[in-house]
Amino acid sequence: MEPVTSPNGGSVQGRHALHERFSNRITVNTELTRKAVSYQGNRRVPGLRWMKYKEGFSRGLVERLIEEHRPRAVLDPFAGIGTTPLIAGSKGIQATGIEIMPVGVLVGKAITHAANGVSKSAFEAVSGDLLGRLSSNVHAPAEFTFSHVDITRAAFSEETELAIAKARQFNSTVGDYALRALLNVACMTVLEDVSYTRKDGQYLRWDYRSGRALRARMNKGPIPPFEHALGARLFEMTQDIEVLKREYGGISPDLVVGSCLDSMQELNNASFDMAITSPPYANRYDYTRTYALELAWLGFDQARFADLRQQMLSATVENKTKLLWLRQVYKREPGLLNNAIGMYQNQAAIHEVLAILNKHVGELSNRHVIRLLEGYFQEMAIVVAELGRLIRPGGTVIMVNDNVQYHGEEVPVDLILSDFAEQSGFNCENIWMLPRGKGNSSQQMGRFGRREIRKCVYRWVRE
Numbered sequence: 001m002e003p004v005t006s007p008n009g010g011s012v013q014g015r016h017a018l019h020e021r022f023s024n025r026i027t028v029n030t031e032l033t034r035k036a037v038s039y040q041g042n043r044r045v046p047g048l049r050w051m052k053y054k055e056g057f058s059r060g061l062v063e064r065l066i067e068e069h070r071p072r073a074v075l076d077p078f079a080g081i082g083t084t085p086l087i088a089g090s091k092g093i094q095a096t097g098i099e100i101m102p103v104g105v106l107v108g109k110a111i112t113h114a115a116n117g118v119s120k121s122a123f124e125a126v127s128g129d130l131l132g133r134l135s136s137n138v139h140a141p142a143e144f145t146f147s148h149v150d151i152t153r154a155a156f157s158e159e160t161e162l163a164i165a166k167a168r169q170f171n172s173t174v175g176d177y178a179l180r181a182l183l184n185v186a187c188m189t190v191l192e193d194v195s196y197t198r199k200d201g202q203y204l205r206w207d208y209r210s211g212r213a214l215r216a217r218m219n220k221g222p223i224p225p226f227e228h229a230l231g232a233r234l235f236e237m238t239q240d241i242e243v244l245k246r247e248y249g250g251i252s253p254d255l256v257v258g259s260c261l262d263s264m265q266e267l268n269n270a271s272f273d274m275a276i277t278s279p280p281y282a283n284r285y286d287y288t289r290t291y292a293l294e295l296a297w298l299g300f301d302q303a304r305f306a307d308l309r310q311q312m313l314s315a316t317v318e319n320k321t322k323l324l325w326l327r328q329v330y331k332r333e334p335g336l337l338n339n340a341i342g343m344y345q346n347q348a349a350i351h352e353v354l355a356i357l358n359k360h361v362g363e364l365s366n367r368h369v370i371r372l373l374e375g376y377f378q379e380m381a382i383v384v385a386e387l388g389r390l391i392r393p394g395g396t397v398i399m400v401n402d403n404v405q406y407h408g409e410e411v412p413v414d415l416i417l418s419d420f421a422e423q424s425g426f427n428c429e430n431i432w433m434l435p436r437g438k439g440n441s442s443q444q445m446g447r448f449g450r451r452e453i454r455k456c457v458y459r460w461v462r463e
């Protein structure tokens with residue numbers, strides 16, 4: 001028999017009603033293994049293997065979806081390193097990707113540069129010159145020193161700092177824009193390997209050799225010198241150039257650096273027949289911390305870090321409401337924003353969870369998870385409403401996302417977003433569960449028992 005109250009003794013009625021409504025569309029899809037869906041599938045894929053963008057899609061997933069649906073124009077409003085637009089573009093499909101972090105977009109653009117115009121021999125030559133510069137004993141002037149922010153300080157050994165500065169100096173002298181972009185990507189993508197850090201869950205984890213005051217001692221194992229890691233990456237990139245020319249030559253997907261919360265508004269009605277996307281999950285994962293080294297390499301100072309974190313889709317406890325800004329964005333035509341806010345305000349399951357969390361606010365590990373959930377669903381309501389405006393009748397949205405749980409309360413993200421989708425002109429056809437969900441945190445498990453949280457891929461078809 002279904003429980004009538006939640007682990008905190010609150011109502012579950014709203015969530016049960018939503019589950020009842022969608023239950024005939026929820027199925028386990030055995031083909032959607034972690035490897036088939038996520039970055040793990042890209043480890044050997046030319047171009048996409050240059051950066052370990054762990055949050056990325058696998059090439060195989062996007063290829064399969066495009067094969068099945070044969071769209072003419074594809075959108076990804078959360079494009080990451082551009083897997084969707086790159087793969088779609090390689091099949092001759094018009095493709096647009098919007099991504100707020102320049103880190104991923106630079107890799108995506110470097111792949112298109114490599115595919116269009118960069119000659120293998122020119123890249124080999126300039127790579128050799130860069131490695132030659134690293135082996136010289138002449139230090140780079142101070143202006144080329146890596147500009148650290150608080151969360152990256154002490155990430156590199158002294159030798160690595162010196163080598164990075166030499167590389168920055170060398171890259172600045174390369175006149176050819178595409179070659180320079182490729183060299184910069186090569187350097188940026190080895191920063192984690194040569195550092196005392198490891199991308200891990202919500203934060204960077206630090207190796208004890210960094211000398212930082214740490215709560216837990218982590219030993220990352222051998223850390224390669226910068227020139228070795230860079231040499232290996234440059235070799236890999238050189239090897240990939242010819243393959244990329246064959247696979248991606250002639251394509252130019254539109255890769256936009258910006259927030260989809262204002263950029264989608266500028267796209268024309270019914271201009272896409274498919275969206276393949278994965279937004280940040282509502283799980284407190286902070287991309288700006290995970291990609292701190294890469295952002296600092298790109299010149300982000302403390303203020304720009306804080307700014308970027310606020311502009312990203314609300315998914316951390318630091319995010320504050322964007323409503324005032326959104327009202328400005330939608331000033332001329334507020335209809336879609338008002339509808340989206342209405343969908344959020346009338347969504348019973350969200351407010352059921354928020355009411356319980358508010359009642360237990362003193363017991364939460366961080367009370368700002370309430371603000372996180374409010375922001376996340378308000379903003380995702382806008383994204384879903386925009387998709388409803390942008391996708392042509394008969395078109396499809398595929399969305400990959402995880403459910404979350406706070407203080408033992410299940411937040412059925414899949415059902416809530418599918419409810420928004422059905423109010424925005426879509427039929428929710430499928431909510432495919434990955435065969436393995438995600439366990440709850442050990443803290444929550446101790447208190448509320450073991451519970452697997454659904455990881456899903458949704459398929460919504462525009463009426």
Ligand SMILES: C[S@@+](CC[C@H](N)C(=O)[O-])C[C@H]1O[C@@H](n2cnc3c(N)ncnc32)[C@H](O)[C@@H]1O
Nearest residue numbers: 056057078079080081083099100259260312313
């Ligand atoms: C789960 S990842 C998507 C990865 C992508 N599917 C790929 O293959 O690389 C979510 C992405 O959304 C981006 N993001 C967060 N807030 C955004 C916003 N407001 N507008 C556009 N992109 C945003 C993050 O930087 C992150 O790269």
